[in-house]
Amino acid sequence: MNKLTINGKAHDVESSPDTPLLWVLREWLGMTGTKYGCGIAQCGACTVHVDGVAMRSCGVTVSEAAGKQITTIEGLASNGALHKVQQAWVANDVPQCGYCQSGMIMAVAALLKEKPKPTDQDINEAITNICRCGTFQQVREAIHSAANA
Numbered sequence: 706m707n708k709l710t711i712n713g714k715a716h717d718v719e720s721s722p723d724t725p726l727l728w729v730l731r732e733w734l735g736m737t738g739t740k741y742g743c744g745i746a747q748c749g750a751c752t753v754h755v756d757g758v759a760m761r762s763c764g765v766t767v768s769e770a771a772g773k774q775i776t777t778i779e780g781l782a783s784n785g786a787l788h789k790v791q792q793a794w795v796a797n798d799v800p801q802c803g804y805c806q807s808g809m810i811m812a813v814a815a816l817l818k819e820k821p822k823p824t825d826q827d828i829n830e831a832i833t834n835i836c837r838c839g840t841f842q843q844v845r846e847a848i849h850s851a852a853n854a
């Protein structure tokens with residue numbers, strides 16, 4: 706039994722300890738806001754926060770995640786208010802197909818927590834998520850807009 710805390714709620718998951726966290730989120734718990742892209746920790750579509758740090762959940766096992774605070778895109782807003790990154794995404798009309806965007810938003814939220822006013826270089830180094838629709842410029846503008854909100 707793996708004991709996970711996701712968006713503040715406890716879950717007991719009877720998967721094998723090496724099951725990827727992404728599988729548990731999507732297939733066991735039905736939390737499909739976290740996306741499956743590459744499955745090899747390269748694209749960032751599956752990014753969640755583990756104890757506040759952005760991690761690619763396809764590369765984290767449930768046993769590694771057990772006992773830690775996991776936040777997914779479903780838990781980013783609080784008390785009905787969108788997180789400032791989500792607000793900036795709406796204001797800047799960032800998404801196209803949207804597939805990569807929850808992972809992108811989670812990565813950016815973690816970046817802004819660590820660096821409230823990131824430079825373009827900080828963004829280049831921290832946000833390595835892949836977007837097949839090429840929203841990179843809109844992402845950059847929305848990050849600066851969220852940082853200045």
Ligand code: FES
Pocket residue numbers: 740741742743744745746747748749750751752761762763764
């Ligand atoms: S699905 Fe996890 S990084 Fe691509």
Ligand code: FES
Pocket residue numbers: 800801802803804805806835836837838839840
């Ligand atoms: S918005 Fe389509 S993959 Fe990024």
